[in-house]
Amino acid sequence: MARKPTAALRSTVKERKPIEKKPSNAERSALFARREAAKVLRSTLQGDARRRAVGSIKSLVYSPSVRNKKATFALVCQTLKHLSIIKDVLEEANVLSAKWKKHQELMYIIAYDLLFGQEVSLSGDAEKYLMLKKVALQSALSRILRRKGVKTVEDLLGLDKESEVRKPRYVRVNTLKIDTEFAKSELRQQYSVQEDDMVPDLLILPPGADLHNHPLVKNGSIFLQGRASSMAAVALGPKPGWKVIDACSAPGNKTVHLAALMKGEGKIIACELNKDRVKRLQDNVKLAGAINVKVKHGDFLNLDPKDPSYSKVRAILLDPSCSGSGTAFDRLDHLLPSHNAEGTSDHVDVKRLQKLAGFQKKALEHALSFPSVERIVYSTCSIHQTENEDVVNSVLQFASSLGFQLATAFPQWPRRGLPTFDGSEHLLRTDPTIDKEGFFISLFVREGLAQTEEHQIRRNSHSRTRKPLSVFVAKMLKVSRHHRFKPSRNKANAATRRGT
Secondary structure, eight states: OOOOOOHHHHHHHHHHOOOOOOHHHHHHEEEEHHHHHHHHHHHHHHHHHOOOOOOOOOHHTTTTOOOOHHHHHHHHHHHHTHHHHHHHHHHHOOOOOHHHHTTTTHHHHHHHHTTTTTTSSSOOOOHHHHHTTHHHHHHHHHHHHHTTOOHHHHHHTTOOOSSSOOOEEEEEEETTTHHHHHHHHHHHHTTTEEOSSSSSSSEOOTTTTTTTOOOOHTTEEEEEEOHHHHHHHHHHOOTTEEEESSSOOTHHHHHHHHHTTTTSEEEEEEEEHHHHHHHHHHHHHHHHHHHEEEESOOOGGGTTSGGGGTTTTEEEEEEOOOOGGGGGGTTTTTGGHHHHHHHHOOOHHHHHHHHHHHHHHHHHHHHHHTOOOOHHHHSSSOOOOOTTTTHHHHHHHHHTTTTTTEEEESSTTTTTTSSSSTTTGGSEEETTTSSSSSSEEEEEOOOHHHHHHHHHHHHHHHHHHHHHHHHHHHHHOOOOOTSOOOOOOOHHHHHHHHHH
16 A cells, blocks of 8 residues: 655645756857846837936946846847837737836847747846747737738838938047057057048947947946037137146036146036936046046026136036937937827927927027137037027127127038028038038137237246245345335446536
């Protein structure tokens, strides 16, 4: 007669669970990349919905906090490209519970991998959940394709109507840390490198050169910055020792460029209103070793020009929020839902442009109001006249009343402002087709104040050098400041004889 198992044995059998296979390094890496991609996707979609992005897709992915940059970038871009289909599939299949709807960006990422990308590993609760729904998702996709009358997903997407722009990789050397020759020698170990003939310390590498994990990028010795963007700080031309305001600083590439041009001397007040962007600005300032930068979390428009703490500000860089139309493709804006909703890349939201231009004019007039400012650069990454020539033209009379006039930034540059008013030839434009990005730069200069202050500095310097000499001579002659100097008797007699 067989013995019945004891209660203890039955309990042991009942509690025994299958041993789960430990995820491999590749699976752990993929799991982490999907979660990093979900965070970037959330920021991107929220910013796009509000029409006020924290940063471009690239800038979000390549921030210091993202570790697996290459995998994260690919996942975000591909998920955005397929996002409308993924949303339709999830809705058609009706598989998301209330719990997982709270993590919809992660669900979008995993659904992309399940339907269009690589086979998803089972590590991760979210992955396991959607893997169980894979058949339902695939059936939903098939029904959508039939309903739309197409055979493949590519047909449904009408894929990539915008041709890829092949532009050189520009790299700005951070001269606060290394010199240009050292940077060239390091980069030439992997790439062909040329120096730009317009912007000092700017290097040109072949298109597609991926430097995001390069040691010089990671330690802040070089910055991945476009040519046009690098021209703004050079046009302002701050000198070492100056006090400067960067009015709309984040993410900070132009801020730390100003610091390098000033050789780390003087002071830069870097203003940024957005809390999330302030963190990125602080990270970039620290990475660059820009010790003369003070980050100010606040609105530039709230700075009081009459405040004594701003009485010695001599230059202001104003690169305010704009439509970003000049760098839309580089920013990957064509992947965003708002771009698809607008239908074509030529669509212009006139009301939005007018609202932006109103803010830009207000900010520029505020910059012009600082009493000791000699140089102001107003720049945008927009191609629209509304944000560029029209804004400059609208403040000319006010600027003139304060002694400012337009000056020509980079006189050798061939593409100037649109001829909408007298003096527009001083303005600078880059062309999205020729230069691979659209940018605008204007330079206001108050020459009279600059000359007066330089003259006063020379006078003060001259007086400081004369005073010690007078004391020295007085001591040598042993002349007391209480007695008049009396000529010697021989000289007095000679003078008397000459007078008779």
